[in-house]
Amino acid sequence: MLKPLLNFLPKNQKGHGLLPWVIGVMIYLSALALFGGLSLHSGLNKWSSGLSARVSVQITAAKEVERREETRAALGVLSATPGVKNARLIADTEVMALITPWLGDVKDMSGLPIPSLIDVELTNANSIDIEALSVRLKTVAPHARLDDHQGWMGEVLILATTLRTIAMLLMGMVVLCTIAIVVFGCRAGLATHKDGIELMHLMGTTDRVIAREFDRSYLVYGFKGSIGGTLLAVITLIALSKLMANVGEGLLTNISPDQSLITALIALPIVGTLLTLWTARLTVRRALKALV
Amino acid sequence: MITFDTVGMRYGNGDEVLKDLNFTLEPGSFHFLTGASGAGKTSLLKLLYLSRKPSRGTIEFFDTNITNETRMNMPKLRRRIGIVFQDFRLFDHLTAFENVALPMRIQGAKEKLIKEHVSELLSWVGLDARMHARPPFLSGGEQQRVAIARAVIAQPDLLLADEPTGNVDPEMGERIMHLFAELNKQGTTTVIATHDEGLVKTIGAPVLHLHNGSLSLDLRGK
Numbered sequence: 001m002l003k004p005l006l007n008f009l010p011k012n013q014k015g016h017g018l019l020p021w022v023i024g025v026m027i028y029l030s031a032l033a034l035f036g037g038l039s040l041h042s043g044l045n046k047w048s049s050g051l052s053a054r055v056s057v058q059i060t061a062a063k064e065v066e067r068r069e070e071t072r073a074a075l076g077v078l079s080a081t082p083g084v085k086n087a088r089l090i091a092d093t094e095v096m097a098l099i100t101p102w103l104g105d106v107k108d109m110s111g112l113p114i115p116s117l118i119d120v121e122l123t124n125a126n127s128i129d130i131e132a133l134s135v136r137l138k139t140v141a142p143h144a145r146l147d148d149h150q151g152w153m154g155e156v157l158i159l160a161t162t163l164r165t166i167a168m169l170l171m172g173m174v175v176l177c178t179i180a181i182v183v184f185g186c187r188a189g190l191a192t193h194k195d196g197i198e199l200m201h202l203m204g205t206t207d208r209v210i211a212r213e214f215d216r217s218y219l220v221y222g223f224k225g226s227i228g229g230t231l232l233a234v235i236t237l238i239a240l241s242k243l244m245a246n247v248g249e250g251l252l253t254n255i256s257p258d259q260s261l262i263t264a265l266i267a268l269p270i271v272g273t274l275l276t277l278w279t280a281r282l283t284v285r286r287a288l289k290a291l292v
Numbered sequence: 293m294i295t296f297d298t299v300g301m302r303y304g305n306g307d308e309v310l311k312d313l314n315f316t317l318e319p320g321s322f323h324f325l326t327g328a329s330g331a332g333k334t335s336l337l338k339l340l341y342l343s344r345k346p347s348r349g350t351i352e353f354f355d356t357n358i359t360n361e362t363r364m365n366m367p368k369l370r371r372r373i374g375i376v377f378q379d380f381r382l383f384d385h386l387t388a389f390e391n392v393a394l395p396m397r398i399q400g401a402k403e404k405l406i407k408e409h410v411s412e413l414l415s416w417v418g419l420d421a422r423m424h425a426r427p428p429f430l431s432g433g434e435q436q437r438v439a440i441a442r443a444v445i446a447q448p449d450l451l452l453a454d455e456p457t458g459n460v461d462p463e464m465g466e467r468i469m470h471l472f473a474e475l476n477k478q479g480t481t482t483v484i485a486t487h488d489e490g491l492v493k494t495i496g497a498p499v500l501h502l503h504n505g506s507l508s509l510d511l512r513g514k
Contacts, residue, residue: 006397010385199381202341204371205398289363 006205008196009189009213019185023225024232026178027272030171031233031265035240037167038261044160052125052153057087057118061143070141071116077136078120083127090117178272179279182218186283189214197291207288214284215277222276226269234265293319294340294450294481299349301335308347309335311505317483319449322476324492325485327502333485334454336502340483341375341452342366354449371399374448374480376456380439382427388414388438389423395446413441416471418464432459440468444475451475451482457491469495 057074061067071089078087095117122128130148137144190197200210294317301310310332317323327333338344339351342358350359353369361369374395382391389410396406414423417437427435436459443451451472457465469491476482483500486492492499499510 006394007386007390008383008394195381196383198343199383200394200398201367202343202370202373202375203395203398204367204369204373206367209398 005213005216006200006209007213008200008210009193009217019181019221020225020228022181023178023222023272023276024229026174026181027226027229027268028233028236030174030272031230031237031268033167033170033174034264034268035233035237035261037164037170038264041160041164041167042260044156044163047156052149053122053127055120055122055128055130055146055148057120057137058145058147059116059118059141059143060113060145062113067116067143070143071118073140074118074137074144077133077140078118081128081133081136083123084120085123086121088119088121090119175275178275182222182276182279183283185221186214186218186280187287189217190284190287194291197288201291207285210288211281211284215281218280219273219277222273222280223269225276226272229272230265230269233268237265293317293352293354295350295352296339297350297352299339299346299351301339301344302347309505310339310346310502310507313349313507315500315507315509317450317481319481320476320479322473322482322495322497323484324495324497324499325483325502326487326492326499331502332505333502335505336500336507337375337452337454337483337485340450341373342370371395371446372449374443374446374451376436376440376443376451376453378454378458380427380435382435382438382442384427387424387426388419388430388434388441391427391438392441392445395442399446409445410441413445414438417441417467433461433464436460437464437468440471444471447475447478448480451480452485453483454485455487456484457486457488465491 057078059067059070059074061070075087075089078084092114095114099114130146134146137146197210296313296315299310299313300308302308313336325333325336335344339346342353345351345359350357352358354372356365356369358366358369383394386394392410392414393406396409401409411420411423414420417440419434419437419441422430422434425434427438430438436456440453440456443453453472456472457468460468472482472484473495484491501508501510
């Protein structure tokens with residue numbers, strides 16, 4: 001049970017009304033940073049993990065007859081390779097759909113040397129030796145080019161790591177700012193109530209009891225600010241998610257709140273409140289030791 | 293017993309404001325503290341209510357040498373002191389009742405006992421109708437009585453009062469001095485700083501007289 005307070009601090013401390021607002025803004029920024037970092041990171045991970053267990057084979061022979069023969073031979077090699085779950089020749093219509101954005105809606109493609117594309121699904125990302133498979137393919141289909149997407153996925157990984165690092169840095173800065181604001185607020189509070197604190201000391205109050213009064217005040221400030229900031233962030237994130245869903249297929253559909261973000265959002269007000277409380281507690285106790 | 297042995301005190305690197313103070317306050321004694329403005333009365337009171345430590349010498353406070361006492365042990369000693377400040381130093385956001393109740397709450401007294409004692413004492417100093425008023429709504433004299441009630445509520449071993457009758461009418465001044473005398477009879481060591489020569493003569497207690505930071509004992513009242 002909470003011990004009763006001596007109430008020597010006025011309930012509405014001058015200048016402290018802004019503190020919950022500032023803490024709220026910090027929590028809001030933290031939530032956005034978390035959303036940005038976690039969602040984009042998990043979205044890119046989902047996207048790249050979808051590709052990590054896939055390879056594609058292009059047969060780029062210029063003559064159609066040659067291309068068809070090499071394609072059939074390549075499919076044969078792929079089907080016989082352990083670790084390959086499925087090898088599917090992409091239909092011409094699908095290939096056309098893929099290149100239409102670059103070439104436009106061309107009616108007659110007969111003159112164009114469109115390569116054959118084989119989508120290969122692996123049992124897992126490390127189930128085959130890419131180098132060996134590439135050599136085997138070359139023996140039956142000299143125009144075959146195996147692409148395991150490693151170059152592109154490497155770039156994605158760097159981007160994901162960079163985004164996560166930026167989000168963490170942003171979170172760190174927000175935490176430091178929150179600590180600094182609470183420390184300034186505490187010092188201002190101590191300065192404002194210096195006479196009252198001295199009087200309480202002279203009447204025999206211990207530092208612990210005096211600090212407890214500050215603890216309660218800052219617990220309330222921290223809680224109000226954290227809850228307010230989190231609620232505003234949740235509203236913003238829901239609106240953002242809806243806007244992203246409306247954009248349609250693509251990268252944005254993969255960027256959506258996942259379990260880790262929901263957990264983080266639940267933890268955020270608790271962390272914000274505790275951070276405020278502990279910062280105030282340390283600042284006040286340290287300052288009290290310097291008094292009479 | 294409170295003993296000062298060659299006590300000196302200075303603020304920062306300034307000159308000594310108190311020099312070579314040697315005196316003993318026996319338990320249950322009653323002293324006036326007099327001296328012109330700037331003689332060092334406030335500084336001596338600060339030493340007595342343990343707001344400051346001496347720059348030199350030793351102070352024995354109820355069998356404890358406070359010169360080397362740690363901060364942690366000071367609250368226990370301070371609870372044995374009741375102080376009436378010249379500027380009252382009441383909490384404006386608390387009622388007269390809550391201000392007076394503070395020392396008992398600090399000592400962890402039960403709320404029932406606090407209510408009983410505080411109400412009785414506030415009635416005694418003529419503030420029964422004003423106990424739920426906050427200090428900004430009390431007159432100077434009423435505030436002084438609240439400050440006095442706060443100082444004596446926990447029946448301190450040492451009572452220090454700085455001009456305790458300065459803002460009250462003679463009749464109330466007499467009542468307050470009577471209260472102090474009653475507490476003193478029960479064993480509270482009492483030191484009252486005053487400029488009021490009439491008060492000193494009426495009570496007839498020994499006088500600690502400060503002059504330029506040095507102390508002399510005047511036993512004329514005894």
